[in-house]
Structures are given as structure tokens and as C-alpha cells.
Amino acid sequence: MYRNLTIKQKQIVWAWAFLALPVLFYSVIRFYPTGNAMLISFQDWNLLGTRTWTGLDNYTTLLSDPVFWQVFRNTFIYLLLGTPVSLVVAFAIAYHLDKVRFMHGFLRMLYFLPFMTSAVAMAWVWRWFYQPVPVGLFNNALASLGIPQVNFLNSTTNALPAILAPAVWAGLGFQVIIFMAGLRAIPRSYYEAARIDGVSTWTVLWEITLPLLRPTIVFLVVFSSIGFLRIFDHVFNMTTNNPGGPLNSTKPLVLMIYQTAFSSFDMGYAAAQTVVLFIVLLLVSLLQLWIMRDR
Amino acid sequence: MAFPTLKAWAVATAAGAASLITTPAQAVEIEYWQYFFDARVAAMDQLIEKFEAANPDITVTMTHFPYADYRTKVAAAIPAGEGPDVVQLFYGWLNDYVDADLIQPLPGDAFPVEAIDAEFFPMVQAMKGDGQYWALPTAVRSLALFYNERLMEEAGVEPPTNLDELIAAAQAMTKVDGAGNITQVGLTAGMTAQDHHWWREVLVRQFGGEPYLDDYKTVNYDTEAGRKALDFYVGLATDENPVTAFNFMDEPQAAFKAGRAGMHIDGSFRIGALESTRGLKWGVTELPANADGMRSNYSSYWVNAITTKAEGEKYDAAVKFMQYVTSDEAMQVWLDVVGELPAKPSVGMTDANANDPVFGPFIRGLEYAHTTKFADESGQRQAMVEMVERITLEGMDPGESLTLAAEAEQKILDDYYSGN
Numbered sequence: 001m002y003r004n005l006t007i008k009q010k011q012i013v014w015a016w017a018f019l020a021l022p023v024l025f026y027s028v029i030r031f032y033p034t035g036n037a038m039l040i041s042f043q044d045w046n047l048l049g050t051r052t053w054t055g056l057d058n059y060t061t062l063l064s065d066p067v068f069w070q071v072f073r074n075t076f077i078y079l080l081l082g083t084p085v086s087l088v089v090a091f092a093i094a095y096h097l098d099k100v101r102f103m104h105g106f107l108r109m110l111y112f113l114p115f116m117t118s119a120v121a122m123a124w125v126w127r128w129f130y131q132p133v134p135v136g137l138f139n140n141a142l143a144s145l146g147i148p149q150v151n152f153l154n155s156t157t158n159a160l161p162a163i164l165a166p167a168v169w170a171g172l173g174f175q176v177i178i179f180m181a182g183l184r185a186i187p188r189s190y191y192e193a194a195r196i197d198g199v200s201t202w203t204v205l206w207e208i209t210l211p212l213l214r215p216t217i218v219f220l221v222v223f224s225s226i227g228f229l230r231i232f233d234h235v236f237n238m239t240t241n242n243p244g245g246p247l248n249s250t251k252p253l254v255l256m257i258y259q260t261a262f263s264s265f266d267m268g269y270a271a272a273q274t275v276v277l278f279i280v281l282l283l284v285s286l287l288q289l290w291i292m293r294d295r
Numbered sequence: 296m297a298f299p300t301l302k303a304w305a306v307a308t309a310a311g312a313a314s315l316i317t318t319p320a321q322a323v324e325i326e327y328w329q330y331f332f333d334a335r336v337a338a339m340d341q342l343i344e345k346f347e348a349a350n351p352d353i354t355v356t357m358t359h360f361p362y363a364d365y366r367t368k369v370a371a372a373i374p375a376g377e378g379p380d381v382v383q384l385f386y387g388w389l390n391d392y393v394d395a396d397l398i399q400p401l402p403g404d405a406f407p408v409e410a411i412d413a414e415f416f417p418m419v420q421a422m423k424g425d426g427q428y429w430a431l432p433t434a435v436r437s438l439a440l441f442y443n444e445r446l447m448e449e450a451g452v453e454p455p456t457n458l459d460e461l462i463a464a465a466q467a468m469t470k471v472d473g474a475g476n477i478t479q480v481g482l483t484a485g486m487t488a489q490d491h492h493w494w495r496e497v498l499v500r501q502f503g504g505e506p507y508l509d510d511y512k513t514v515n516y517d518t519e520a521g522r523k524a525l526d527f528y529v530g531l532a533t534d535e536n537p538v539t540a541f542n543f544m545d546e547p548q549a550a551f552k553a554g555r556a557g558m559h560i561d562g563s564f565r566i567g568a569l570e571s572t573r574g575l576k577w578g579v580t581e582l583p584a585n586a587d588g589m590r591s592n593y594s595s596y597w598v599n600a601i602t603t604k605a606e607g608e609k610y611d612a613a614v615k616f617m618q619y620v621t622s623d624e625a626m627q628v629w630l631d632v633v634g635e636l637p638a639k640p641s642v643g644m645t646d647a648n649a650n651d652p653v654f655g656p657f658i659r660g661l662e663y664a665h666t667t668k669f670a671d672e673s674g675q676r677q678a679m680v681e682m683v684e685r686i687t688l689e690g691m692d693p694g695e696s697l698t699l700a701a702e703a704e705q706k707i708l709d710d711y712y713s714g715n
Contacts, residue, residue: 048370048395133476135544154542156688241487246684263673
């Protein structure tokens, strides 16, 4: 039978033969659980008993749950604060580091180091930094200068930025490296032409560097947005005693999902939250790709 | 994960082969599951060894999992006919396990209900449903007041016996720096640790209340007594001379271990960690009584149960094994190895155990302990945590915060009991 196929058809058969493994892998490891999660979101299940259909109950509960809206807001604060801050800082570092020749490799390594460090270990160290007197590094320093203590983690207003800071810092190394690669890819000749025309440094930055960095920026914005929308390790590890606290002020959506599923064992409700997160991630990514598309 | 050892297999197959030849001597292998915790596994190993010596025709294989995966694995395995014949579970999960048809009741002839009612500490009766017992503990845990002997001596105070003495001793041991920052607390505090149990089952009762009604299905602390208990508790940190700070040194037990706290309320499971802390001289006493001398305590425990998978001769073997792990002998082993308290007064209240300087206060506490029937322990704890945070971080009126907490917890209970 195989013999009777045309060359074109044989190529297709072989292409599918090679594709079979990844297709199988993706169906079993990715698509099946995703589909199953969507199914569970319409059911009531506590992991032990039988699953029962509840229709849209989980979604209506979600919409009327004040904690969900608080968590939704937190998630977007992480995104709207984290992404621009990390991008601006990473660009500033990359821009200047690109010009440094002295110990360039060593400095680059220093910036990259936090990215390679385990988020859990880092979160616990920062958690210690933020403690009140007599153990916390920052507050001990403040106290020895006679300045009143700052409540970093034990405050409904300061806790979220305090947790976001190490998360931004941890991702910085990766963004710096990507930015530097982007900067290196811009042809020198544009800069030489600009210099001959006697253009100011600011104009060079606005008219040459940033427009030509557009693909890099699009990639980093999408990448880091998804990262901040899915923030979990830093929050969980810095607030393990009262996850997402105080008073839910630092709780992101992923942490809420985790708690609903694995400490309240309400799998259906957790699955509904997952579906919402999935839709949000999809919309945010599509929106960004659309805004930053090539015109 | 511990798979059956080679030896166990060898014994089982040898016994199996022997039974083929000699017929009646039956070799039965049953499986036991618990979550992984070093001392618990070591204690169970000892118990299995003794049980097998007494019952040469039964082999018990133990499998253990990290705590995080435990519930998922049990839920997946038993319906598939793969799991354990005897399983360990937290007392608060009993309803879920019964409803999901994962465990079966203990037979009345081997576990007579009246005898268990009489022989075990009273809080074990929470494991009774439909006139029969579903599960039984080997060991139980309760709360007590740990104190730092050096700090007590330095401040010239004695371990407190009632709440007034508790405040006085805590004040004497609290230290404040020039700027008014607390650098050493008299008493640790934090609803995230064991204090939510202390508040619910002990303080509310001591101020004249009854924290729950209707077999723990109705919240009943939004009352005058609840308000007094809340004011007392929050006052520890917010009064004119605070004796504690919430979140001091991150965790109450960390502050106590570091020698920066005079007193600390915690469970019997903390003993092991404190014993291995170098340079810390500590003692332990019963939770303080109220002005009328009334005491209360909170107790929790892990139980063993026979699963629905066990049938026929495996069922008979499982019953025998259950009888052994709830025997006096097993309880003493568990106390010696794990440091958890015997579930029967006949073992716990022996002179040696009840007067033990470390275990004694916990064991005496069991006599008047209550066991909260949780629907979702971490969710219900969260209601307590937020009740205090609304007052201390947002300046909410305590009465209002108490009402909100009672409503939040009632909602958890309602959702749970309406779903079942």
C-alpha cells in the first residue's frame, strides 16, 4: 500500500510519523489535563468522593466572592507594577552595562546570578531582611539610626510592593541579558551616521535604539507579563504562615487556586479559578501582541 | 517511598509456598499507609515487628508518602483496589473518608463501643458515627505552656497557673529598647500558630462561652464571652504595656527557640524540636486556668481505620492489626518513640507518665481537652487570623471584627455540611 503512494504522500506519512511522538506527548501531558480541568470546573469534587455536575455554580460563586476580586486586583497590581518597573530598570542597566568595558563579563555575571538562584531560598532571605526588630536587617539598620521601624510584610499596604521587589530583582538578570543581545544586534552604522549628523544622545536613544529594540521589548513584555500574572513562589514563601496575607493583600490568583485545591480540597472551584486565569493570560498576551504588532 | 523489603517478600513467598504444601496455616499480607515523618515511621516499624512476631501468619507492609501527596494518593488508590488495608488519617478528615466510602466501621465484637467510650479519652468519641466507631487513634496531642527557665529566673517569676499570673509573668519578662521596639516578648502570640486553638477552645470557654453549638456545626463565639476573650487576646499586644507583638521574629516557635520569648503555647509535637535546641533551658506547665480555676485544652490526633478494600482474610488480619495498634503496649511505644500522648487514660495516667516533667502537663490536659470538629481547618484558622488582623492592621472595632469572623467561619461550616 505504501508503495502506491506518491512521493508527496510519502513525505506526509513520514512527517506524521515523526510528529506522532510530540503530538502524543502534548495530548497526554498538556491537552488532556487542560481539558479535564475545564470539565472539573463545572463539577463539585473534593478529591475523595464522586464528581457531581453543578453547572455554572462554581463560576457564580467566583463572581460573588469578594476574596476573588481582591485577588484579581492584586494579580493586576503585580503585573502593572512589576512589568514596567522591571523593564525600565533592566533596560537602564543593560544600556549602561553595554558601554562598560572594565570587568564587563564579571558585572554581567553579577546581574545574572539572582536569576539562577532558587526563588524559594531568595524569598526566605528577603523575608528575614524585612522582619521587625530585633532580627530584620532593614529594620535593625533603621533602628540603629533612630528612625522608626517600617512594617514591611505585616501591613496591608506595604506587603505587596515588598514582595514584588525581590521578584523583580530576581528576573532582572534574564532581562538584562536579552536587552544586551538586542542592543548588540543594532547595526553600528546607524550610530555612526547619527554621530556625523551631530544628533544628541537622547535623540539617538529615542529615534534609533528604542525603535530597533522593538522585537526585544515585545518579547520581554509578553514574557514578564505572563511571569507576573503567574507569580507564586515569592508570595507563598514570604508569607507561609498566612499565605497571601495579611488580609489577602498579597494573594495572587495562583496562590488562591492552590489553597482552594490543596487545603480546602474544593477541586471544582479551584478549576473554575484556573479557567479564569487561563482566559486572562490569553487575553493579556493577545492584547499585547496586537498593541505591539508591526505596523 | 518505602516499598516492601526483600525480606518481607521472601517471608511472604516462603510462607505462601509453605501454605500450599501444609494447607491450613494461612499467610496473609496486609498493607499499611501513613504519611512520612521520621519518628512515626520508626515507631510503626517497631509495632509491625512486634505484631508479626505475635502473629506469624500475617505480614504487614508499610508504605509512606510525603504529607503533601498523602491525601491524593489515598483517594486514587483505594477505589482502584490498590491501596492500603489499614490507613492513617487526620481526625478532621473522617467525614470525607466515610462519605467517599473509603473506610468501613470497626466491627462491634472486636471494638465494643461501650468499652471504647469508657477506656479512651473522651474526645475520641468524635470518631463515632451511626452508633459505631469508624477509626481509633494510637496517640493524641494537646497544648501546654512552654517557658524559658533562664528568663523566668532572671525576672524572678514562677511558671503561671492562671491568666492573671500569666500576664504578670509576661510583663516581667518583656524587654523594650529605647525607641519602644519590643526586643523580647513575655509570651509569644500569633493566630497562625497554635493560638487559634487556644482562643477557640480555651479562652472563649474560660471567659464563660461555648465556642460552638450543635456538634460544631454552629459558631457561637460572637457573644459577650467571645468578645472578652478577643479583647484579652488582642490586648496582649495592644495594651499600654504590651507583653507580646504579633509576628515577632516571624514565628512564635522561632522566638521561643531563640530564647527571645519568656513563654510559648504549643503542642506536644514541639517537644522533639525543643529538645534538640542547644543552649535552651525550658520547662512546661499546664495551660493557665481562669480566675475560677477552670481549665480547658485542645486536642487533635491521627487515627487508623480499616479501608473498604480489605475483605475476607485480609479484613480479619486488618482487624487484628487495628487491635494491636490501639493496645496499651502500642501506645507506650508511640509515646517513647514519637513523643505523642497515649489515647487511653490507662496508659497516659500511669504515675510515671502523668508525673513526667515534660509529658505530664500535656497528659493532664487531655482530661479536660476538647476537639474541634473542623470542616476545613486552614480555612477556619484563616477566619481567626483575619479577625485579629482587621483589628491590629486596619483599626476595626473588635466587636465588628468578631462578628465578621463568626460569619466567615459559619459560611465554611454551612458550605461543608450542605455539600455532604
